[in-house]
Amino acid sequence: MIIEISKKFPIILAGIYLHIPFCKQACSYCDFHFSTNLSRKADVVAAMVMEIALQKDFFDEKTILQTIYFGGGTPSILSEAELRQLFEAIYFHFPVAEDAEITLEANPDNMHEANLQAWRSLGINRLSVGIQSFRQDDMKWMRRSHSVTQARQCVQDARKAGFDKLSLDLIFGGPNLSLAAWRENLESLLAFQPEHISLYALTIEEKTILHNWVQKEKLEPASDEVYQQQFLLAHELMTAAGYEHYEVSNFARPGYRSRHNSSYWKGLPYLGIGPSAHSYDGQQRSWNISNNFKYMQSLQQGQPATAEREELSLKDRYHEHIMTGLRRVEGIDLAEIKALFNIDMQKNFASELEGLLRRKQMWMQGNRLGFEPEGWIISDEIISRFFID
Numbered sequence: 156m157i158i159e160i161s162k163k164f165p166i167i168l169a170g171i172y173l174h175i176p177f178c179k180q181a182c183s184y185c186d187f188h189f190s191t192n193l194s195r196k197a198d199v200v201a202a203m204v205m206e207i208a209l210q211k212d213f214f215d216e217k218t219i220l221q222t223i224y225f226g227g228g229t230p231s232i233l234s235e236a237e238l239r240q241l242f243e244a245i246y247f248h249f250p251v252a253e254d255a256e257i258t259l260e261a262n263p264d265n266m267h268e269a270n271l272q273a274w275r276s277l278g279i280n281r282l283s284v285g286i287q288s289f290r291q292d293d294m295k296w297m298r299r300s301h302s303v304t305q306a307r308q309c310v311q312d313a314r315k316a317g318f319d320k321l322s323l324d325l326i327f328g329g330p331n332l333s334l335a336a337w338r339e340n341l342e343s344l345l346a347f348q349p350e351h352i353s354l355y356a357l358t359i360e361e362k363t364i365l366h367n368w369v370q371k372e373k374l375e376p377a378s379d380e381v382y383q384q385q386f387l388l389a390h391e392l393m394t395a396a397g398y399e400h401y402e403v404s405n406f407a408r409p410g411y412r413s414r415h416n417s418s419y420w421k422g423l424p425y426l427g428i429g430p431s432a433h434s435y436d437g438q439q440r441s442w443n444i445s446n447n448f449k450y451m452q453s454l455q456q457g458q459p460a461t462a463e464r465e466e467l468s469l470k471d472r473y474h475e476h477i478m479t480g481l482r483r484v485e486g487i488d489l490a491e492i493k494a495l496f497n498i499d500m501q502k503n504f505a506s507e508l509e510g511l512l513r514r515k516q517m518w519m520q521g522n523r524l525g526f527e528p529e530g531w532i533i534s535d536e537i538i539s540r541f542f543i544d
């Protein structure tokens with residue numbers, strides 16, 4: 156049921172995120188929710204179909220889905236039939252815009268011809284590909300399930316299959332990644348001319364294999380200076396190649412920003428389906444149980460799989476507004492913040508702002524405040540200085 160956007164009524168745009176909690180193997184750095192035991196894959200998909208039906212009234216009736224995003228985990232591990240079940244449930248219960256952005260996160264080793272064609276026929280029009288590196292040494296410590304040859308081949312195969320919206324991911328700040336090697340990785344990526352690029356700084360999360368190696372001094376994490384140099388090199392090469400650095404970790408050719416992620420950063424509502432998925436209805440945040448078995452059990456009993464729910468206070472909303480706003484190249488509007496939260500940032504944080512502007516870590520134009528690339532790489536730490544008690 157694809158519907159055209161009516162001009163008669165005010166339309167509320169929203170997105171749906173589906174978390175597919177399965178992976179072929181565990182990458183060393185990953186702390187997302189997933190299982191490598193695939194025996195319950197079909198049952199979890201069946202439970203997700205039940206959850207979609209249970210959440211059919213999640214949005215206001217004037218809401219139209221403008222984005223559908225399959226993330227994970229590894230959504231490309233699903234069979235065509237499993238993906239079809241999820242699509243049928245979504246289209247049955249929600250109106251979907253005719254030009255909806257429909258993204259599937261895909262790993263290179265799943266991107267063979269039959270899958271690519273099946274994804275196209277299901278209406279998937281954007282692939283976000285977990286390349287992570289073009290260096291075989293990195294594949295080893297990352298414990299990725301694909302090879303460098305597959306990483307290169309999959310992009311060409313996706314083009315051949317007709318995908319004209321590709322987002323490619325790389326990770327920087329990894330062990331033994333010199334600036335020269337990072338430059339080579341970026342140049343390899345640019346040679347494919349993807350429409351969208353995500354570059355993530357490696358973080359060493361607790362309870363990961365990587366954390367364990369670092370604790371045992373088998374691997375040394377990169378220094379802050381290395382992170383900074385690699386981030387700035389990426390900014391320089393990407394912008395020189397015509398990409399907009401539109402969000403701290405994301406680059407796009409004009410007209411190809413991720414609509415789904417942009418909605419998060421703009422504070423639009425979204426519904427999360429699947430174990431551990433988060434939702435936001437404009438007032439409340441909620442998140443699902445992070446356990447596949449308990450998630451299924453709950454839905455089989457006709458109960459939502461919500462683990463917790465929180466009402467956002469005005470202070471929470473302010474923090475969230477500046478955290479998401481300052482991730483974007485447009486930055487934040489100080490007059491809007493004053494109107495929404497009664498917080499005069501220019502007055503309350505005058506000396507802080509003066510230092511950041513003087514050191515060229517931030518910029519201010521009229522009422523807008525945003526990060527220079529030199530400040531963006533340490534933006535989490537800087538933003539926390541604007542929090543209120």
Ligand code: SF4
Binds near residue numbers: 182186227262
């Ligand atoms: S494939 Fe993605 S979700 Fe799965 S373990 Fe690796 S990084 Fe994590």
